[in-house]
Amino acid sequence: MTRTEDTIRIGLLGAGSVGAQVARTLVEEREMISARVGTPVRLVGVAVRDPEAPRDWRIPGELLTTDAEALVDQADVIVELIGGLEPAAGLIDRALRRGAAVVTGNKALLATRGAELNAVAAEHGGVLRYEASVGGAIPILRPIEESLSGDRVVKVMGIVNGTTNYILDQMDSTGAAFDDALAEAQRLGFAEADPTSDVAGRDAAAKAAILSTLAFHAPYSLDDVHCEGITEVTQEDIEAAAMSGYVIKLLAIAEKQTEGAVLRVHPTLLPRTHPLASVRGAFNAVFVVAENAGELMFYGQGAGGRPTSSAIMGDLVAVARRLRAPLAESPTISSEVQLPALPIEKATTQYYIDMDVADREGVIAEIAHVLAEHHVSIESMRQPGVVTTEGEVEDSDNGAKVQIVTHLAREKDLQETVDALHALDVVKTVNSVLRVEVEK
């Protein structure tokens, strides 16, 4: 498609939880997105079935339209977030035949008609990107397609459905029955009102087809994937697995063999020490094995409006850059932001301090006073006794040990605190000061 003006026009099809977030980013962060592309971008319309429907973000009324085809015909980049096969497929086909770029998260469509749509794109100079279709926010398709394109992927193994991972995790960690865990997933908004495709494994199978196609450089569809869901997994299965050191996960597995590839989705026992075993709740992760790279793991939020919109926006910027300039001239590093690297004194983190101190009254009060003076708050404090050779715990005649974990503190305050602790008579030595990272 030849573009006649500088501004890149974006048309959005669908404004559900992901679409509303994409619209929000394109309106509220327009300057940032334009700077990343290197050319102004503008959301020119959002096609929806019902303009009055409530949405996660209020889309300006002048952008809403019910005429999806007219929108497709006037945009340079189409973001398709309607989902399902039709009318999504017809609209994508129409856009690609115009040579437009299409960004979609539609795994059901990609897994059934991906090859055909890619062929249309190639024939008409269109572009089709679909990072959001597998693993939500996780960058997984581009690493497989681009970063690993000089290697041979031999196996892909993923937790690619958050609903089922949440259910199995609840069954494993709380002893919940399948039905109760499913109801809880629905209450928390992880599972769809109709969770059939998730629990039957079909959602994961679609993602397996997309992953395998890119990983093995061969076209696969949903029909090529053997699929078993989690509806037959009982609490007894989970307990028996746990007794033997295993956890049950619904895995999508694609494995290369000499004469072909086996693609399958089914509940699987994993040793609790396997990296995928620690993927809890509704999180997703994809484990990739390549001949030269070895083992790689990609982890993150596999669903949800904001996380998935991140993958959509990444594809959108990538295709818009291509429209702006031929590949050789496209910006590879954007530098529009003024964000200087700061000295370590500006860091904020938690700290662990280990000291040998005198063992008499008032010592802890003096130490606590020094911390308070420097605005460092204590999260926990331990005074471990000395363990004798007989295994008894007793206080040492020569002093005591104190171990403190602080709340978040500024590095500068912490350094001053440590200097002041050194200067206290009651502190014999500060043995170690280490930074602590806790889960955010």
Ligand code: HSE
């Ligand atoms: N229903 C999917 C899941 C989310 O539970 O992971 C979107 O693919």
